[in-house]
Amino acid sequence: MPAPPRGRRERVPAFRVRASGAQDGLRRLRRCHGRGARTTWPTPEAMVRGYSDEIAGVLAGQPCHLVGWSMGGLLAHAVAGVLEERGATVSSVSLWDCGFSAARDIRPSTPDWMEGAVSVLASLVPDGEEKVDLRATLRAHGGPAERHLGQWVSAAATSLWGDGVAVDTDVLEDRVVVAALHRHLFTGWRPGVVAAPLSVAWARHSLDHGLVTQVDWSVHTKSTVDEREVEGTHYSIVRPPNVTQLVDMLVDALGVRTARGVR
Numbered sequence: 001m002p003a004p005p006r007g008r009r010e011r012v013p014a015f016r017v018r019a020s021g022a023q024d025g026l027r028r029l030r031r032c033h034g035r036g037a038r039t040t041w042p043t044p045e046a047m048v049r050g051y052s053d054e055i056a057g058v059l060a061g062q063p064c065h066l067v068g069w070s071m072g073g074l075l076a077h078a079v080a081g082v083l084e085e086r087g088a089t090v091s092s093v094s095l096w097d098c099g100f101s102a103a104r105d106i107r108p109s110t111p112d113w114m115e116g117a118v119s120v121l122a123s124l125v126p127d128g129e130e131k132v133d134l135r136a137t138l139r140a141h142g143g144p145a146e147r148h149l150g151q152w153v154s155a156a157a158t159s160l161w162g163d164g165v166a167v168d169t170d171v172l173e174d175r176v177v178v179a180a181l182h183r184h185l186f187t188g189w190r191p192g193v194v195a196a197p198l199s200v201a202w203a204r205h206s207l208d209h210g211l212v213t214q215v216d217w218s219v220h221t222k223s224t225v226d227e228r229e230v231e232g233t234h235y236s237i238v239r240p241p242n243v244t245q246l247v248d249m250l251v252d253a254l255g256v257r258t259a260r261g262v263r
Contacts, residue, residue, distance in 0.1 A: 013058070013059065013062060013064045013065070014064065014065040014066075014067060014254065015051075015055050015064060015065070015066050015067070015076075016067045016068070016072070017051055017066060017067065017068040017072045017073075017075045017076035017079060043185070044074070044075070044078070044185055044186060044189060047075055048075060048078040048079055048082060049082070051075060051079045052079050052082040052083055052086075055079065055083065056083060056086060056088060059083075059088055063088070063089035063090065063091045064083070064088065064089075064090060064091065065090070065091050065092045065093075065094070065253065065254055066079060066080050066090060066092070066093045066094070066196075067093075067094040067096070067250065068093075068094070068095060068096065068098065069096040069097065069098070069238055070096070070097060070098050070182070070234065071098060071182045071185075071186055072098070073094075073095035073096055073097075073098030074095075074098055074186060074189060074191065076093055076094070076095065077093055077095060077191050077192075077194060077198075077220065078191065078192065080093045080194045080196050081192045081193070081194045084194060084195050084196070090194065090195070090196040091196065091197075091254075091255075092196055092197050092198070092199055092253040092254070093194065093196050093197075093198050093199070093221075094198075094199040094200075094201075094246075094249065094250055094253050095198060095199070095200045095201070095217065096201045096237065096238070096246060097201060097202055097203040097206055097212060097234050097237060098212075099212040099213035099214060099215045110184070111180040111181050111183070111184040112180060112183065112184065113143075113144035113149060113176065113180050114135065114138065114143070114144070115179070115180060115183050116149075116175075116176040116177065116178075116179035116180025116181075116183065117138050117144070117149065117152060117153050117156075117176050117179075117180075118134045118135055118138065118211075119176075119179040119183070119211065119234075120153050120172060120175040120176050120179055121134045121137070121138065121153050121156055121157060122134060122205075122206075122209055122211050122233070122234070123175070123233050123234060123235045123236075124153075124157045124161070124165045124167065125161075125205070125209070125233070126161055126165065129161070131208070131209055132160060134156075137156045137159065137160060138152065138153070138156050140156075140159075141155045141156045141159065142155075148169060148173060149172065149173045149176040149177065150168075150169030150170055150171070150172035150173035150174075150176065151169050151172075153169075153172045153176060154166070154167065154169050154172055191215075191220045192220065193219070193220055193221065193222060194220065194221050194222070194223075195221070195222050195223060196221065196223060197221065197223040197224045197225070197226070197253075198217050198220070198221050198223070198224070198225045198226070199225075199226045199249050199250070199252070199253040200217050200225055200226065200227040200228070201227075201228055201229075201230050201237065201245070201246055201249055202214060202227070202228070202229050202230070203229075203230060203232050203233055203234050203236075203237045204229050204230065204231055204232070205232060205233040205234065205236075206233065206234050207229065211234065212234070226249065226252065226253070228245075228249060230242060230245040230246065230249075231245065232245075
């Protein structure tokens with residue numbers, strides 16, 4: 001990479017790591033998941049290697065920042081470890097509402113559609129709503145073997161909160177598939193230890209409803225951890241207006257805040 005012109009700051013690359021971005025997309029997922037059908041998703045290790053190779057290929061010796069939301073955060077942390085092993089400098093890793101399974105060490109043979117449905121149904125909980133037993137509600141409306149995944153979640157949501165949270169059932173189907181397959185891939189996943197400082201954001205809704213295992217990320221870095229709770233659900237923290245909270249954290253992680261604002 002050529003040197004920056006005299007008097008200009010050199011930009012440090014920042015990469016967003018997406019768990020679903022390493023796949024062939026939702027359309028292929030919907031075709032292949034088919035109630036227990038084998039999926040074509042690679043292993044988490046394969047995704048980590050792929051991202052590491054792609055990022056290393058464009059760094060040209062520069063340091064970088066990594067950002068990941070949900071399962072993408074686990075990938076970003078793992079990629080940081082690989083890049084550091086290869087001699088690259090990772091200036092920060094931002095992890096947005098991502099935990100990992102603390103209860104089960106053995107990955108089941110097939111995705112757990114109930115867990116995927118619970119995750120998606122939780123994303124539909126209106127702000128300020130009392131905590132409810134989402135699994136019991138889903139069981140009361142049948143199960144994944146009895147009806148379309150999106151219709152199943154939609155019926156449960158309507159019984160709890162009426163039509164105010166109505167979402168297209170095909171969209172719900174996509175979300176359940178992604179949530180279940182992500183969870184399936186990462187059951188038993190254990191992060192390593194990186195040298196980079198971590199910026200960790202937790203969605204308050206996820207913590208209040210027990211939807212994520214709040215990991216002690218300080219044991220997974222040799223540096224510092226900036227940990228904050230942000231308003232919103234797992235999904236709404238990455239959309240306006242809640243995303244501004246993540247922008248503030250990212251600005252701090254990138255070190256681009258000055259006395260006059262953001263440079």
